[in-house]
Amino acid sequence: MHQPPLPLTRDLVLVGGGHTHALVLRKWGMDPLPGARLTLIDPTPVTAYSGMLPGFVAGHYARTELDIDLVRLARFAGARLILGPVTGIDPARRLIEVPGRPPIAYDVCSLDVGITSAIPGLPGFSDHAVPAKPLGPFADRWTGFLEDEGPARVGVIGGGVAGCELAMAMAHALRQRGRSPEITVFDSAQALQGLGARTERGLRGALKRNEVTLREHVVIERVSEAGLHLADGTLSPADFIVGAAGAKPHDWVAAMGLEHEDGFLSVSARLQSSDPAIFAAGDCAHLAHAPRPKAGVFAVRAAPVLFSNLRAALGGGTWRRFEPQGDYLKLISLGRQSALGARFGLFAEGDWVWRWKDRIDRRFMERLSTLPAMTPPPLPRHHAAGLAEARGSKPMCGGCGAKVGRATLARALATLPAPARSDVTALPGDDAALLQMDGVRQVLTTDHLRALTLDPVLMTRIAAHHALGDIHAMGARPQAATLNLTLPRLSDTLSERMLEEIVTAATEVLRGAGAEIVGGHSSIGDELTVGFSLTGLLERAPITLSGAQPGDVLLLTKPIGSGTLLAAEMQGAASGHDVAACWELMCQDQAAAAACLRDARAMTDVTGFGLIGHARNMAEASGCGLVLSLSAIPVMAGARALAEAGHRSTLYPQNREAAPELPETAAHALLFDPQTAGGLLAALPAEAAAETLDALQRAGYPAARIGRVTDRAGSIEVTP
Missing domain, CATH: 3.30.1330.10 (PurM-like, N-terminal domain)
Structure with a gap:
């Protein structure tokens, strides 16, 4: 007897994709709690591992090696992913505010949102400098500056470990580019506080070897295009300014009205706040029972405890205590592939320490990127013929990838009688x-x-x-x-x-x-x-589909590739950035595009049958032929690479039957890709095409001229 899925009865919402929550997602995917619906909320589809940031700045890692893909983790965990910033939580009503959507309700909630920067409050900072976090804007600005050929004067605001690591990494990268950097680290008090004496001496020595100037007890009054203006009236010239200080909790954390320490949410040994339904971990939390400095090692070690306690709060787990270690291993990059290590009063420095740090960092990232394959259950020993073929080798796609094929649908609809009412007209193919x-x-x-x-x-x-x-x-x-x-x-x-x-x-x-x-x-x-x-x-x-005429120009308002991206995403193979961009395109309203295309002679929306299938419908209905230019057809980011890797929607084989004569290349495969909420394909008089295309692009559509209409009835030709 078929057993339906178990009902969902409780909502667990993870706010923030920090290191603790990333590990919780992985553990949840391995061992989900039946009856619990898991949700992750984060502003971005991909977050960065901060431990490898100095290595990226120095040029030791590619940008993508830092990425923790939250789209992939959420899919693995069976979690719904909501992209957007949380701006408030109402514990009384158990509602979470995310701009642009209805409030998200929860039964149990956990925060791992890190910290934000207070430096943008410094006059001129937001216009002439960039904070080190979030990584995305900083990485873009740093990459652009690194590729310049002008002066390399850099100002780093913040003399803690993070600021000094960044300064040495930037010095190394700039020298590798043949530039002569002048890098200064500024701190309003004494730099490198809280470290052991030997560790501090080691870091100060490393700064000198990297020719980084450390200026302490210096007050910065404002930032301008010229550099940093100090309280003593002097100017420290700078071409690139980065902020690595002024870290503070998000304002909305304290606004919840729960117990906190200077805005950091106070939690017990259970990682539970003064509201039993709200937990927290990572830099946004204050461990009231065992205060510790903000460090990634505590966030990682808290994950198993948080995982168990969230399940307990939902009714299905065992309570555990989080007891952070008294001291922890500090591994600090020194610019080149060398590092400093310190713990329990012991100290080491050298290339081997960097290799040790590199192994730890890569092992952590591998845990979050190499996820176990979730294979379908085996078929029963005895089953009807054709069951294996009907099930297929991968999960069925959603959206238009789950539609009935064009040929199958056409055969079924052929039995439908023509309307008997004079006020109802069925338009062939529409x-x-x-x-x-x-x-x-x-x-x-x-x-x-x-x-x-x-x-x-x-x-x-x-x-x-x-x-x-x-x-x-x-x-x-x-x-x-x-x-x-x-x-x-x-x-x-x-x-x-x-x-x-x-x-x-x-x-x-x-x-x-x-x-x-x-x-x-x-x-x-x-x-x-x-x-x-x-x-x-x-x-x-x-x-309708039937008005196209020879000589007309074909315009397409959106790129293709959503079926391939979504099929790959279901298998954990698509980039979170690319999937999020695909979602955004699918939500792009087509009303303004339709207004621009009011002079179209024939038009259709490109959906389940793919570009070729809908183009063939237009050609057959109009009694014309179509020529599509393969290189002119816009494609969604990441779709071509996924197609080259062999990813196809489950509807692809049936769509392929529309033009079996075309070669099986990645570019051609995307022509048969089923689209969900795809663009409009329109045939316009040649004299109106250029003006219409310009209007579409000015209206914000990634539209393109992709082909033309010919007098070869019913034919579809694809040119390079």
Whole structure:
């Protein structure tokens, strides 16, 4: 007897993708708690491992070697990922605020959000300097400066270990480029406080060997294009200024009203705050029972304890105490591939210490990047013929990758009789029907998608934009919609939370497009699916597939590749940056694009059948041929590399049947890639194409001219 999935009854929300939470996600993927829904909230799809930052600055590591891919970790853990900054938490209502979306409810919450920088409050800092964290903006600015050929005067604000490590790393990198750096570290008090005497002497000696100047008890009043203006009235010239001081907790942490120490959330040995439902670890937490300096080693060691205690708070684990060690191993980079190590009064320095640090760092990153393969369960010993082939060798895709194939659908629809009503017109090949009532022309369409993300808000936005594509492709104005849902098995509380998120997101997108939700239907199933039935009003004859003429130019408003990216993401193979960019493109509204394309003779939205499939529909309906220029077709970031690695959507084999004569290259494979919420493909008169393309690009669409219409009826040709 088929056993349905167990219902979800409790919400665990991890706020921040810090080192502790990253390890918790990995452990959760290996041993999830049945009945608990896990959510991760972070502003970025990829976070950086701070321990390797000096090595990256010095040139010992590539930028990507620092990346902890939260998209991949969330998929492995079965967690929904919400990209956005948390701006507040209301413990009384157990709600988390993230701008641009409904509040996120929780039963148990954990914080690992690190710290922020107070330096941008220094006059001129935000215009003429960059903080060392977050890594992304700093890495971009540093890479650009490193590639310059001008003066190499660098000012580092902050004389702690982090600032001195950065200064030595920058000195090494600049010398490797043949530049003569002048690097100064500034501190308003005594630098390198809190270290043992021998460690401090070792670091001061390393700074001298790297020709880094250390200026202590210096007050900086402001920063300008010329450099750092000091309180004594002097100017310290600088071409690149970085802030590595002024670390402070996020303001909203203290605003929760819980016990804290100077804004750092106070936690017990259980890593539990004064609110039993809220936990914290990493730099944002204050260990009230055993205060310690902020150090990554404590964040890493806290992970197993936090994992166990979060499960206990949800009703399914054993409580543990976190007892941080009294001293910890300090490994400090010294610019070149040399490091300093200190613990328990012992001290060592040399190249072998750097190799030791490098092994520790790489081993940590390997734990978070080399995740165990999650293989499907074996088939029963006795099963019906064809079951293995029908199941396939990988998970079924979501979105349009889960649609029925073009040929299969066409054969089934061939049995559908023509409309018997005179006021209903089924347009061959188009996804919407034309209704006529007392001189009013209306189009009707429906779309339903299997979830491609566990975030119901993101999934709803994608599904809504996807459904609106049929309305926009016909030149209609969205009017009304019904919302059709299948919810996974949830407790009544979690069902209410999910429905509220979905309805809010759907209303936002559809009302923004000019439509209103007027009802819908919901049911319970094994997984989330979201669909919409939509009507739109026409002020003129609809734009259909059948109007293209020889000589017309083909424009495409969005790049292709979402099916490949999403298929690879399900297998943990796609970059989090690329997946997040794909999500953003799928949520790009096409209303303004449709307005730019009002002079199109034929138009369709590129979705499940891929660019070739929808192009063939246009060619067949118009009695024309199409020529597509392979090099002109825009492709989503990362999609081509994934296609070259062999990643394909589960719908790809059926889509491939639309043009079996084309070669099997990565570039050609993307032509058959099923798109979700894809762009509009339009045929326009040649004389209008350039102006229309310019208007699309000015409106913010990554549109391109990708081909032309010929008089070779029904043919599809692909040129280099």
